[in-house]
Amino acid sequence: MKQPRTALVTGAAGFIGYFTCKRLLADGFRVIGVDNLSDYYDVRLKERRQSELLQNPGFRIVNKAIETPQLLMDLFEAEQPDIVIHLAAQAGVRYSIDNPRSYLESNLVGTFELLEAARAFPPGHMLLASTSSAYGANTEMPYRETMKADHQMSFYAATKKANEAMAHSYAHLFGLPVTMFRFFTVYGPWGRPDMALFRFTKAMLAGEAIDVYNHGEMMRDFTFVEDLVEAVRRLVDTPPIRPDKPKDIADGDSLSPVAPWRIVNIGNSRPVQLGDMIAAVEEALGVEARRNLMPMQPGDVPATWADADLLKSLTGYVPQTDIREGVGKFIEWYRDYYQA
Ligand SMILES: Nc1nc2c(ncn2[C@@H]2O[C@H](COP(=O)(O)OP(=O)(O)O[C@H]3O[C@H](CO)[C@@H](O)[C@H](O)[C@@H]3O)[C@@H](O)[C@H]2O)c(=O)[nH]1
Secondary structure (H helix, E strand, O other): OOOOOEEEEEOOOOHHHHHHHHHHHHOOOEEEEEOOOOOOOOHHHHHHHHHHHHOOOOEEEEOOOOOOOOHHHHHHHHHOOOEEEEOOOOOOOOHHHHOHHHHHHHHHHHHHHHHHHHHHOOOOEEEEEEEHHHHOOOOOOOEOOOOOOOOOOOHHHHHHHHHHHHHHHHHHHHOOOEEEEEEOOEEOOOOOOOOHHHHHHHHHHOOOOEEEHHHHOOEEOOEEHHHHHHHHHHHHOOOOOOOOOHHHOOOOOOOOOOOOEEEEEEOOOOOEEHHHHHHHHHHHHOOOOOEEEOOOOOOOOOEOOEOOHHHHHHHOOOOOOOHHHHHHHHHHHHHHHHHO
């Protein structure tokens, strides 16, 4: 019988990690999760996601921080993962202004430990999370992976952009195939309590006003989590191959001229005004929002919009779910989880 492939997923108890592990398990992978259950947000939510995953005998979890010296090295040696999906990170744009050290440790030191382990025990493909925030101050939209992205607006975005460069150097030096995802504001059931959709829902159900930054003049390319995971799953089996000559790189492909490394946007490619997201929440809850109009937050970007052509050409897939449908699914989960 064919051995199942082994996937190592960091951040397995996180929002995207949970859905990614579920999908890999459904597809017959053996999955090793790593997650330190950090208290950046409600730890019980992470524990609940993790205990759902543990129902599957193909899943096991190590509850330690990725930046722990030797942890990943030992794990790679013992498990020899075929693929690695790196989602563990200190996330959040606005939190990084007052807590930059947490980003340094998780995102820079943690990713370094992962790359060192992969150098010693190379997987067939490594896929690492970056962010649409890496596009920073760019104003030309939609964002394409081949555009320069040199002006990050928050330390969070800066650490993610650094991760892209760190992974590129390892891909180049050690021939490690690396795909970097630039995720665009992912939302859905089991979502992150620090993000706008969760906070708005909670406040509106409690009869409280919601804080709306930049007076609502914000646009986000909100991406539904199940769509995102479909894209991730397809990319797992699409490792980049180092080109023989730079001219072999197709137009619009972010493939490095010197390494098996590329960046791929994962976004809906249909940006939504923040006001329309709030309207979708109002509709799903049957509650009218009271809006606290606030100035632009430092570090925030006013708009994001993914060009999804590269994702489409690599995988034949582009996220589909529209905001009303996705918000409806989130609220259904929220009511069931918190109000049942
Ligand atoms: N969190 C939050 N956001 C608010 C609020 N009011 C308005 N917003 C606005 O709502 C939009 C969405 O905010 P988030 O859901 O927090 O997402 P984000 O800032 O786009 O960042 C998310 O996506 C990135 C990838 O594109 C991720 O890298 C990041 O970790 C995060 O998940 C932003 O324009 C934000 O300024 C509020 O009270 N709280």
